[in-house]
Amino acid sequence: MDTFEITTKVVFGQDALDYIKNFQDEKVFIVTDPFMVKSGMINKITAYLGSNQYEIFSDIVPDPPMELVVKGVEAVTEFKPNCMIALGGGSAIDAAKAIMDFSRKIGRLEAMKFIAIPTTSGTGSEVTSFAVITDKEKGIKYPLVSNSLLPDVAILEPELVKSVPSSIVADTGMDVLTHALEAYVSTKATDFSDALAEKSVELVFEYLKRSYESADDIEAKEKMHNASCLAGLAFNLASLGINHAIAHNIGGKLHVPHGRTNALLLPYVIEFNADIEGYTPSHYTKAAKKYAYLAKLIGLEGANTRSSVRNLINEIIKLQKEMKMPTTLRECKISAEDLNKSREDIIKGALEDACLITNPRKATHGDILEILHKID
The missing domain is CATH 3.40.50.1970 (Rossmann fold)
Structure with missing residues (x-):
């Protein structure tokens, strides 16, 4: 019930x-x-x-x-x-x-x-x-x-x-998107949380770039404020996943802003959760099918589930680039030495994080290590 x-x-x-x-x-x-x-x-x-x-x-x-x-x-x-x-x-x-x-x-x-x-x-x-x-x-x-x-x-x-700097608009806006996407594929997701998450994702892709580009675009500001609240309602019902499990620990150890960390991880987390490599159409994961549905919802056509998931990932990367966001920890001024010192603690903390419980795919030490390697 x-x-x-x-x-x-x-x-x-x-x-x-x-x-x-x-x-x-x-x-x-x-x-x-x-x-x-x-x-x-x-x-x-x-x-x-x-x-x-x-x-x-x-x-x-x-x-x-x-x-x-x-x-x-x-x-x-x-x-x-x-x-x-x-x-x-x-x-x-x-x-x-x-x-x-x-x-x-x-x-x-x-x-x-x-x-x-x-x-x-x-x-x-x-x-x-x-x-x-x-x-x-x-x-x-x-x-x-x-x-x-x-x-x-x-x-x-x-x-x-209205006065929030554009870099913070980017960070926080990607945090909204991460909340919505993680709630959407959570093992606790329901029709009610899905409806909230879907609307949030639509609003982000329509209004985040506008909000980033203009401090005076009050419509975009209002819509992103609503998107943030809708995503909050969604994950309050369905919880989150591996993206936040890792981000909490990167933030705690390396002090990278939370939204920025979520943005770094998001393309690779979608790739991990969807698990689309080598799958035939009859064996796509539930998460892959849901990501593919979101891609179509925001107007990204794909020949099949795999290509739709790829299109969603590419659209997120495109949005990050348009907002001049860093794509690696090194671009966030985290040295290789600091990352190496903290890597095992980050992985251990992520594996113990409560958000990991509702992730659609079970994660191992090696899985998290691989994701970290992709953003170092």
């Missing part, structure tokens, strides 16, 4: 921030990063709140460590808000999720509302029960998974992503 449930209320489109007016009389704790304060972006949120009714915790850093979560929990339990707002990218929202969850339990703030406002179109964290916290001493990223991490409300305001 399966279930389909969306816990988070999603407010989207231009002027979505108006929804914050509902909390102008509440005591609000805002979790964000220093840039949001320095750039004045935070003012777009506080403008809707009553004076002296909010506190800003702006210590968030990329790959937030547990020590930061503890500091945030201490600040929340002292302030005792009615509502917490997370403003920022995946790091801010993930940190806020952990802070919120522990604060509700430790600080007896069970009734505290939690609102997530993403400022990048990538993680989908605003609608997922996942958060990633880093142990910096061990160089390991720990995924937290619990329905208690789900925000009560997600606000998708396209104006907030």
